[in-house]
Amino acid sequence: MASSFLSAASHAVSPSCSLSTTHKGKPMLGGNTLRFHKGPNSFSSSRSRGRISMAVAVNVSRFEGIPMAPPDPILGVSEAFKADNSDVKLNLGVGAYRTEELQPYVLNVVKKAENLMLERGDNKEYLPIEGLAAFNKATAELLLGADNPAIKQQRVATVQGLSGTGSLRLGAALIERYFPGAKVLISAPTWGNHKNIFNDASVPWSEYRYYDPKTVGLDFEGMIEDIKSAPEGSFILLHGCAHNLTGIDPTPEQWEKIADLIEEKNHIPFFDVAYQGFASGSLDEDAASVRLFVARGIEVLVAQSYSKNLGLYAERIGAINVISSSPESAARVKSQLKRIARPMYSNPPVHGARIVADVVGNPVLFNEWKAEMEMMAGRIKNVRQQLYDSITSKDKSGKDWSFILKQIGMFSFTSLNKNQSDNMTNKWHVYMTKDGRISLAGLSLAKCEYLADAIIDSYHNVG
Numbered sequence: 001m002a003s004s005f006l007s008a009a010s011h012a013v014s015p016s017c018s019l020s021t022t023h024k025g026k027p028m029l030g031g032n033t034l035r036f037h038k039g040p041n042s043f044s045s046s047r048s049r050g051r052i053s054m055a056v057a058v059n060v061s062r063f064e065g066i067p068m069a070p071p072d073p074i075l076g077v078s079e080a081f082k083a084d085n086s087d088v089k090l091n092l093g094v095g096a097y098r099t100e101e102l103q104p105y106v107l108n109v110v111k112k113a114e115n116l117m118l119e120r121g122d123n124k125e126y127l128p129i130e131g132l133a134a135f136n137k138a139t140a141e142l143l144l145g146a147d148n149p150a151i152k153q154q155r156v157a158t159v160q161g162l163s164g165t166g167s168l169r170l171g172a173a174l175i176e177r178y179f180p181g182a183k184v185l186i187s188a189p190t191w192g193n194h195k196n197i198f199n200d201a202s203v204p205w206s207e208y209r210y211y212d213p214k215t216v217g218l219d220f221e222g223m224i225e226d227i228k229s230a231p232e233g234s235f236i237l238l239h240g241c242a243h244n245l246t247g248i249d250p251t252p253e254q255w256e257k258i259a260d261l262i263e264e265k266n267h268i269p270f271f272d273v274a275y276q277g278f279a280s281g282s283l284d285e286d287a288a289s290v291r292l293f294v295a296r297g298i299e300v301l302v303a304q305s306y307s308k309n310l311g312l313y314a315e316r317i318g319a320i321n322v323i324s325s326s327p328e329s330a331a332r333v334k335s336q337l338k339r340i341a342r343p344m345y346s347n348p349p350v351h352g353a354r355i356v357a358d359v360v361g362n363p364v365l366f367n368e369w370k371a372e373m374e375m376m377a378g379r380i381k382n383v384r385q386q387l388y389d390s391i392t393s394k395d396k397s398g399k400d401w402s403f404i405l406k407q408i409g410m411f412s413f414t415s416l417n418k419n420q421s422d423n424m425t426n427k428w429h430v431y432m433t434k435d436g437r438i439s440l441a442g443l444s445l446a447k448c449e450y451l452a453d454a455i456i457d458s459y460h461n462v463g
């Protein structure tokens with residue numbers, strides 16, 4: 001009787017269920033399983049006491065304890081933008097250059113470099129761990145200047161990285177491994193991913209004052225005080241130009257004082273250079289802060305990215321540079337950077353590296369690139385001016401909006417708080433990060449008046 005019942009039951013359950021016994025009368029996990037179990041109060045050979053007990057065990061994933069991660073504060077903005085069907089929506093969240101028609105832009109010089117690759121018949125073989133040699137040479141010379149003594153004396157260790165983020169991560173891993181306990185000081189505020197990078201590398205960090213909400217400018221005195229009070233030998237993360245997210249840079253005189261203090265405290269500067277040539281339109285001007293420190297003989301780390309200035313966002317091309325005091329130490333540092341990179345991603349991609357090497361290494365393409373950078377930087381400057389003009393012509397409250405013109409680069413820090421930023425999105429369909437940063441690269445001259453209305457409303461009417 002029991003045998004025939006079991007047979008019938010096995011046909012009644014869904015295909016995803018199975019039959020089995022449990023251990024000591026308790027249901028066992030391991031699948032969507034209908035289980036007939038034999039225990040103290042279960043089926044036995046005695047007909048008078050016999051009964052059949054059934055238990056359903058739900059399929060529980062081994063990953064059940066992993067929580068859902070929150071949306072990325074920057075990339076999540078684009079996801080929300082795409083889901084909005086409004087005709088007036090603006091995406092000012094992600095720092096990616098757009099044309100006046102708000103379309104992605106592939107530089108003409110990049111297309112020419114890619115054609116060169118096709119003409120040469122370049123292969124897709126693995127690169128060495130440190131990357132493409134021609135790229136490493138070109139990127140160090142672009143950063144420091146081809147005639148820089150540090151390059152001639154072989155004191156620069158350059159390893160190709162996965163854009164700026166990956167290059168920062170390599171530097172963070174080097175700090176964690178060879179400077180145990182050393183702290184990194186990060187500007188408040190800063191690019192949202194900086195803290196994630198050092199957290200994941202198990203490198204402790206703290207913040208130094210940078211933004212002054214009263215002036216919507218640089219809190220230079222606070223910055224100096226915090227760097228001075230940091231433990232000797234700390235790493236100081238600095239934005240080489242076009243500070244992300246405020247667009248506020250130190251003056252040349254202030255950079256001199258920062259270098260004085262870092263030298264005095266025996267700190268190690270770690271530059272993030274993501275906008276060389278894209279901020280001012282001049283490659284040399286935007287590298288002046290780094291070159292100042294190197295000229296003084298200060299050992300520095302520098303992460304570079306070509307996402308913005310060459311528009312190579314998806315190619316993930318950048319580099320970590322360590323400028324040391326001797327060629328011997330530079331060689332050792334490079335060997336350890338390669339050792340870190342090997343189990344992390346083995347070796348870097350080649351396509352973007354070849355583009356950079358061809359553009360920087362070819363005088364004709366190099367000059368064309370500089371002209372295109374000036375064009376892109378110029379468009380953003382024009383948009384910045386038009387936004388300021390639109391706001392000041394509409395807002396008669398007497399508020400000083402001049403900070404918009406004093407900032408530089410791709411971003412403007414509007415000083416809007418979270419509630420005001422939410423109003424920008426919910427009412428005006430303007431998508432931006434909740435800290436009040438907007439990317440002027442995603443704005444057109446034609447949209448400046450609309451954005452001005454949104455900013456004025458959010459600033460004055462939302463607490």
